Amino acid sequence: MFVSTATNGIDAKGRVSVPAGFRSNVSGGPFDGIYVWPSFDGPWLEGGGQALMDDYLEMIEAMDPYDEARQALEQSIFGAARTLSFDANGRITLPKDLAEHAGLDGKATFVGLGRRFEIWNPDSHARRATSARAFAKENKLKLRRPSRMTEAG
Amino acid sequence: MFVSTATNGIDAKGRVSVPAGFRSNVSGGPFDGIYVWPSFDGPWLEGGGQALMDDYLEMIEAMDPYDEARQALEQSIFGAARTLSFDANGRITLPKDLAEHAGLDGKATFVGLGRRFEIWNPDSHARRATSARAFAKENKLKLRRPSRMTEAG
């Protein structure tokens, strides 16, 4: 699972080290690298390994073929995703358009979120992390096991 | 299950022995170590094994993807967690920022809480334990077995 947050430098060639913990999490797949695409929710990137893409495929294929939402998801995820493979030192080269979408300049922050991860501009991420923590605290958020008896939505 | 409380020393390298009872509780997992992250509720650390994180992931993924609470929890738990693996002697190395968050300096108190545990500054923990006991006594708290029939969330 993808956990923790790390900020690595982007060099003049657009290369950035993927955190070691993320790399070991995708090792064993059919290709040695990750999938990355622009979030359709805001200025950051989404990413994951083969397992994530398999899951997404399965979820999308469960939808009606003529569902507009299905087509939008297919286009926004599979159509937009890139396969970025690791070099010998565990780096990927970020395509310019992806770096632009996320406003990346010199540094990139990798955020593990369990099954997937995100790549952020460090400053933007710091602001978002702060507000997320504040929200969690203010609202006394607690994880609660969904009731298996009632299963009320 | 994580139970009991133990205080161990933090050496110059930031290493601290995880209580043996905690270690045996997470052995057998895919990696030999624990997950630790800063509580968003106060100056202590939260921790658990793979099973806990799997549960949390399941609970979070049951929430709506655009729920602000979900994003806050994802960020504050998975984004903030570290995988700390045991060395040959059962120690972890506490990252500086985690030690700072919990005000740890030289010693750390591990508090077993069933499915998860907390790591405290020993002095802070002593104060908190005292007030917790007082609260329990004042309020005549009683443990009550939940009804298995209703299970209302």
Next chain:
DNA sequence: TTGTTTCCCATGAAATCCCATGTTATCCCA
């Protein structure tokens, strides 16, 4: 050619591994 991408090697810092040791708890046998 000219710019871009991929591969390879070098390096400093940081994390991890390995060995040694005292102390405490547990076991076993009389």
Next chain:
DNA sequence: TGGGATAACATGGGATTTCATGGGAAACAA
């Protein structure tokens, strides 16, 4: 049940490896 033997645990320090990063050379494309 006492007491010595044994194993488990917590701790300390040096050596080794991993990791992130930089730059050059070779392969490729325009």
